[in-house]
Amino acid sequence: MSAPVYDEGFLGRLEAGLRAALPRWGLSEAAELRLLTISENATFRASDPASGREVVIRVHRPGYHTRDEIESELAWLTALGAEDFVATLTPIPQTDGSLIADLDDDGTTRHAVAFGLLAGKEPDEGDDLARWYRELGAVNARLHAHARGWARPEGFVRKRWDYEAMLGNVRLWGDWRAGAGLDAQGLAVLERTSAVLRDILADYGTGEDRFGLVHADMRLANLLVDGDTLSVIDFDDCGFSWYLYDFAAAVSFSEHEPYIPQLQAAWVEGYRSVAPLSEADCAMLPIFVMLRRMLLTAWIASHAETPTAQALGEGYTHGTVALARAFLARYDADDTDAGRVAS
Template sequence: MLYDAEFLSRLTNGVKNLMPIWNISLNADVTLLTISENATFRVQDKTPGRNLIVRVHRPDYHSESEILSELAWIEALRRDGIVATPQPIASRDGSLLQRFSDGETVRHAVAFEYMPGREPDAESDLAKWYGMLGEINARLHGHSRDWNRPEGFIRKTWNFDRILGDGAYWGDWRAALGLTPQGKEILERTHALLETQTAAYGYGADRFGLVHCDMRTANLLVEDNRLGVIDFDDCGLSWFAYDFAAAISFMEHEPFIPDLMAAWLEGYRRIAPLDAEHEAALPMLIMLRRMQLTAWIASHVETPTAQSMGTAYTDGTVALAARYLAEHS
């Protein structure tokens, strides 16, 4: 249980002790917002009226070079007007990456400006926002192709092996909560089919590059007619179309997903062409992502997201896989 109460208390104190380097009062309010791969805090300093978001990284996931590479891309995207996303905040000495000691472990922390807004939900017009998200993805992918990455840039690669294979970053789907022998057999066949299909789809420069890789609703902020995108923590090299698969994370089974896909495709094509081959790859990438998240839940049982999904998500994955096999084998 990585994120137990004692651990979160230590992280909170570590964040509080960093306040002076961002010119924030030591008596500022520090509130835990979310726990996923990382712990994210909101800092509210009433005296200068400053609000920050501080992300404390999960240990042994990203290296310092990977974190700084993420921030370099964010700054480039902001500079080039590609997407509305919070600005990373430097400390007094100009550094973006901070450290604090947690016993014998060094924790990494990054601060961002606070972006107002709310998460879009199924009760709102999700299709509208996903149409705008398609436009954002098209601009982002164009930037990804054209951007000259700085020296030392490094991010994880989300290919088949790192998503579902022996080298999967988020664990083995076979450890899925409540997985039955019958369900395992269905997922084994789906795994084999996806491995063949992704190999055939390939890794060419027209389809594989630097992507956000986690534009799910929890990482979108809407205010009036603005759609902001946060949390580039999982950005890396993957299929461009995987951005849509990631955007419907944890709701792949919902009946409105075809409407979101149609809106996303329409929005994307308002900005850039998208070949029929890449559109046809979307169901494959959605199934790939669903199985990846099933493994993530099993390997992150201490997080609120995993606990809220539980065995029901595994059952849903098996049902989606059975349908996928029937339609795509």
């Protein structure tokens, strides 16, 4: 398990550096700064009594995205906003017109980006989730169409979320083997599951019709509902992956819930209202859900200081093993279903 990043001292330095940078967005240094979330990044809300303005500022996690990667994310967001493909946050330029602020952290540079606010709240289980997943499917189809047709600017670079990056040797979010509470028996189950996933995904392939630029993190925390409008926020993990991985990300931390098949059916219905989706592709959705579940098990282990990881802990790892057992019963290489799904 890696050492915590967001300890009290680090957060204090971030806030001090951010306060000094507020005038770059036309805010006074007297603005109230409130930490909203710690996940991959630290997100603050700045409320300026002098101007009445409020913005959200994302300070990037050290050692994760390069400046070029952040600029590429913002280029896609700007294009989506200009073409009205999806309701989302738009980055706010600094007074010099640039979108990325460099903050000093005791001699080390940290990157920060400001965004406007969007109305709405995160959907929860009390809402009609199927309704919103139907809409999310349509949003995903539109995003995928945009990604396929958009002429990316020169120098565009984002991470590649393939098997190697998630569960293989690259491990962008850490190693699932470090999962909290994972015992030898569970380790063996997940090792086998990882191997089966590797083989199925290799058969499915990364052709242009199924692999491209995706949001990659449309979980409930990154959705806002306001009336009939569904907005998508936080493109920080956008990158190149299987298009269907967007559904798996959308059920993050809920993969074990009995209502997931209902949400999957709604998502597929919404997607097909905008673009075709074959039965063979639909049969791959549970594969990507298992892939995401193992990736999140690794993320929890490598981000132990975050509230999400602390809330889930060993229980999530044990749930991953239970899901993996069911997965292997259906998709193990000795089962002919695995070959059919990957075709």
